[in-house]
Amino acid sequence: MFPGFDGLMTLSRREGVDIRPTLLRVLTDLYVQTSVHSADEERQFVELTSRLIDQVDDTTRAAVRARLSIYPHTPRPIAQRLGLLPVDRDELPLARAIAQTVSPPLVPEPRPPSAAEQRLTAQLTMQPNDAAQINDMFFAANANERARILHNLADTPLRPAARIYSVRAARAIQTLENAAYAADTDSFTRELGDALILPFRVATQVVNDPGGEPMACAAKALAMPGEVFERVLMFLDPTLGASVNRVYRLSRLYDNLSERAALIMLAAWRGTAVAVTRAKYRPALYEDERQRARAAQPQPRPLQQPGVAAARSSSK
Structure with missing residues (x-):
């Protein structure tokens, strides 16, 4: 569940x-x-x-x-x-005598964290496994659950990904809009992955998701204008573009989506790629290291050198 x-x-x-x-x-x-x-x-x-x-x-x-x-x-x-x-009455504990105790001295309430401490807390990076868990939870959720997850992510102290450089983002937005007009999903996916520094596998998952919420996060991470995002939705996927209700729902989600939540999801996608890479190569590297260790072990020197026994027998 x-x-x-x-x-x-x-x-x-x-x-x-x-x-x-x-x-x-x-x-x-x-x-x-x-x-x-x-x-x-x-x-x-x-x-x-x-x-x-x-x-x-x-x-x-x-x-x-x-x-x-x-x-x-x-x-x-x-x-x-x-x-x-x-x-329940059955769960209530039995009454017992109240011991006379001296009230402890009042302890001052802990002070709220300062602005510097809050900034430090907000700079905590997700580990790859944690990023993979957030990513899996997000893609497994339905539309309403995804909206709530994105809303609550904005309040977490997780470090978001850095903003995309404005010049690179502007060039990517223009390229993505042109690819959407041509319904060229492959070019759109490759440009999105290059702009957001995502592997092609993750970018494909974002673009091909039927709900559209990952696409909204990716567009918000690029600071794509809302009207451009709506045009991308209508032209890139004809099935989605033909549904006025879905386009309106995603447009409203995009307007309410914070940049911080989108950048945290971007950080989770990047961390997921790292987790997959580690899981893919760790067993092979582990076995390789063991084999190298075996090969590096010095071979025991025989007590009797080859040919010595034969020479001794011939001399006799």
């Missing part, structure tokens, strides 16, 4: 990277979009949410509580955890 969330949970536990509030918001948004859930889906939601509720700030917890308070199928353990339902 929640593809890629295990990798994001790993990312959230890394020192210096705290995207647990975003994870909890995305997880809640995905859950409330469906009115019926299987027992396994409910179990996964309870397990993941229970781990995150006590680890997020009060603002995020209040937002999730408000979201689930109007959802009619909130799991009972989560509703009780958030105070939406009373705790």
